[in-house]
Amino acid sequence: MKSFNLAVIAGDGIGPEVVAQGLKVLDVVAAKYQVNFVKKNYELGAAFWHKTKAALPDDVMNDLAKADVILLGAVGDPSVPSGTLERGLLLKLRFGFDHFVNLRPARLFAGVKSAVTNSNNIDFLVVREGTEGLYVGAGQVKDEGSKSELATEESINTYKGVERVIRYAFNKAKVRPRQKLTLVHKNNVLVRAGGLWTRVFNEVAKEFPEVKTDYLHVDAAAMFFVTNPDRFDVVVTDNLFGDILTDIAAAICGGIGLAASANINPTGKFPSMFEPVHGSAPDIAGKNLADPTATILSIAMMLDHLGLVDAARDVETAVAQDLLNRKDSKRGTDEIGAAISNAISKAVA
Numbered sequence: 064m065k066s067f068n069l070a071v072i073a074g075d076g077i078g079p080e081v082v083a084q085g086l087k088v089l090d091v092v093a094a095k096y097q098v099n100f101v102k103k104n105y106e107l108g109a110a111f112w113h114k115t116k117a118a119l120p121d122d123v124m125n126d127l128a129k130a131d132v133i134l135l136g137a138v139g140d141p142s143v144p145s146g147t148l149e150r151g152l153l154l155k156l157r158f159g160f161d162h163f164v165n166l167r168p169a170r171l172f173a174g175v176k177s178a179v180t181n182s183n184n185i186d187f188l189v190v191r192e193g194t195e196g197l198y199v200g201a202g203q204v205k206d207e208g209s210k211s212e213l214a215t216e217e218s219i220n221t222y223k224g225v226e227r228v229i230r231y232a233f234n235k236a237k238v239r240p241r242q243k244l245t246l247v248h249k250n251n252v253l254v255r256a257g258g259l260w261t262r263v264f265n266e267v268a269k270e271f272p273e274v275k276t277d278y279l280h281v282d283a284a285a286m287f288f289v290t291n292p293d294r295f296d297v298v299v300t301d302n303l304f305g306d307i308l309t310d311i312a313a314a315i316c317g318g319i320g321l322a323a324s325a326n327i328n329p330t331g332k333f334p335s336m337f338e339p340v341h342g343s344a345p346d347i348a349g350k351n352l353a354d355p356t357a358t359i360l361s362i363a364m365m366l367d368h369l370g371l372v373d374a375a376r377d378v379e380t381a382v383a384q385d386l387l388n389r390k391d392s393k394r395g396t397d398e399i400g401a402a403i404s405n406a407i408s409k410a411v412a
């Protein structure tokens with residue numbers, strides 16, 4: 064029997080609620096496909112920070128490094144200064160484990176009504192760079208609190224960092240039916256970073272003659288995500304643009320409660336991490352209102368990553384069926400998780 068070490072960081076707010084449903088689905092899948100997941104829970108997040116004033120101690124990080132994969136719910140809480148957990152925990156994991164690929168699929172499932180677009184043919188993949196750009200934390204503040212305050216945030220882009228994520232995106236585009244890759248940047252204004260991204264994109268493109276290429280400025284891309292989402296197949300972009308665009312992608316595909324993501328270290332040197340795109344949603348926490356579907360779809364991405372492809376398709380099929388039947392039903396977190404788990408256990412492997 065195959066066995067994997069799974070580190071679980073349920074986190075804050077709705078994190079534990081959606082993770083509980085995700086793990087319910089994973090248990091059903093594990094039994095059905097004869098796979099073993101050895102789970103280890105990590106009590107990280109707001110409560111841990113209040114107790115210790117540390118977001119992610121190095122010894123915990125070293126322990127997490129031993130896992131095969133990590134499942135994360137969400138972190139962030141109004142009682143903790145903004146950025147403490149987002150930078151100190153989430154970004155520490157993404158940067159520390161060199162998750163240079165942040166994969167975020169945008170798929171409009173049948174039966175789901177898109178709030179903002181008439182297109183019913185949305186199925187694209189955003190490959191967001193995960194370890195560079197504005198998120199590295201470079202910059203400074205001078206004269207804080209005064210009228211002469213100066214705040215800078217520096218975007219770091221290296222040839223190595225840009226090349227590896229672009230190459231990954233080309234390889235993804237190559238095996239998809241439409242074989243199309245769109246680079247999104249703002250190379251008319253951000254000429255230094257944009258210049259590097261564009262040059263490397265054109266250079267790597269020569270190795271993939273079968274992949275059609277395209278370029279859009281980020282503002283135009285934001286518009287086309289809403290007006291013409293069917294024009295996209297694979298999109299590659301930097302850390303900040305990818306963060307913002309994927310919330311638009313979530314909105315056009317039925318909402319943030321359905322949006323899955325994977326933080327991948329393709330080299331396998333460190334564990335990859337799977338998490339819903341959404342945050343801890345303090346406004347609905349503890350009310351059985353959060354949709355666990357994003358977490359369950361993130362688990363499907365995790366199964367794919369582990370090579371458990373049939374199990375991944377099984378989870379996706381159960382989610383697709385659930386969304387098709389959902390209509391306007393007012394089910395809560397637990398009910399949706401149970402419906403998807405039941406569908407998987409009933410479906411023939």
Ligand code: NAI
Pocket residue numbers: 077081136137138139140141146149153319320321338339340341342343344345346347352353354355357
């Ligand atoms: P959010 O994603 O937590 O919530 C935005 C809106 O979407 C809220 O109205 C919320 O109720 C709704 N929502 C989110 N997930 C949902 C779900 N599964 N089902 C139904 N509705 C859902 O983003 P927000 O409010 O900007 O951030 C809240 C906290 O989460 C902050 O501390 C933020 O820094 C943190 N955050 C953490 C992330 C992570 O752990 N990966 C990502 C984004 C934000």
Ligand code: MG
Pocket residue numbers: 306307310340
């Ligand atoms: Mg975001």
